[in-house]
Structure formats: structure tokens, C-alpha cells
Amino acid sequence: AQTVTQSQPEMSVQEAETVTLSCTYDTSESDYYLFWYKQPPSRQMILVIRQEAYKQQNATENRFSVNFQKAAKSFSLKISDSQLGDAAMYFCAFTGNQFYFGTGTSLTVIP
């Protein structure tokens, strides 16, 4: 069975600091994609970052970067220089032959 696990239901970070959100997954497939989505309160779910499993280089999008450890099946999201607008639910997602979402991590940014 393919699963996605986010072990941190809630996280908090001081404004301007760095925070890392954890995600692990389980699959027997060798080719797949991983995503982090952001869902601000009462707002639309948007894609933050995407990683192809065949790429060894970690994806980066401005202040957002991932630490992709394929052997460990780990896909963490690092947010640098956290801003108030980063406060949201963050969902890790995995896709092989189907799309799977984790249970989400609620991030609070403290001014």
C-alpha cells in the first residue's frame, strides 16, 4: 500500500526564522512525484513545490526548498525567512499511479 505520513499535526515558527515540515511516504514504485501544497485559512489550495523522484537535486522555489531522501522515503519542506503569510495548512502529496495526500501540518507564524 502507498501512504503519505506527516507526523507533525502542528508547528510554529518565529517570523524570519526557518522551519522544516516532515513528510515520509511508502511505495514500491521507482518513478513518482512528490508535492507540497499550501492551504491558507479559507483560501485556495496552491502548489508550493514539486520534486521528481528521478532527480537527485532538491527542488527550490524562492524561500521554499525540499530535502528529498529517496532511500529513506523522506520529503521534508524547509521554509526560510518565514513570513506571516506562510501561516497555513501544508499537505505533502505523492503520486504514482494515484494521488495520495498526507494528513497535513498546521503552521503558525509568530510575529
Added chain:
Amino acid sequence: EADIYQTPRYLVIGTGKKITLECSQTMGHDKMYWYQQDPGMELHLIHYSYGVNSTEKGDLSSESTVSRIRTEHFPLTLESARPSHTSQYLCASSVAVWNEQFFGPGTRLTVL
């Protein structure tokens, strides 16, 4: 922002009413999905479609039904709404199963 739309955004109705939640996308995506999400909670896939005239039930059992007569349109219908149907319903679409999904703004349904 992605070109995927949901109407209505908010709906409050009484028990027993029939409702249809609309979802449409202008990106030409073959794959479309409906998720149910309680506030601040995980997403549950309730229906998906891989193309016109193709619909499947998702992981979470739902009393709702869907149809896919046109590529761009994927409405969800509840024949008789109940308070247990109170939730947020998110529609999404993608080019392929392994590609990113684009989400609509959601419909927040309250059944009294």
C-alpha cells in the same frame, strides 16, 4: 491562479434538499477529482474521473454522485442532503494522474 471554478462558494440548505455543486475548468484537463475536507483536516477523495463518461468512487464512501459529460465540467450531486454532509468540498483537475493537481476555491456546505 489556476483556471478552475466552483459554485456556489457557500451554501446553507435544509435537510432533504437536492443540491448540485458545480466545478468547471478551462485548462482542458482530462483528470478531475472531488475531495471532502472538514476545516483544518485532511482531504478525502470521494470521486474522480479520468475523462468524459468515466467516473469512479474514491477512498471515502459518499452518498453523492458525479457525472462527466463534458471535459470541462464535473458536477457533484446530493439527492437528499443531511447534516452529516456538512463539510467543504474541493474540486481539482490535472493533466495526468502523476501531475500536480490544480484546486478550485471550494464549496462550504452546511446542512441544517
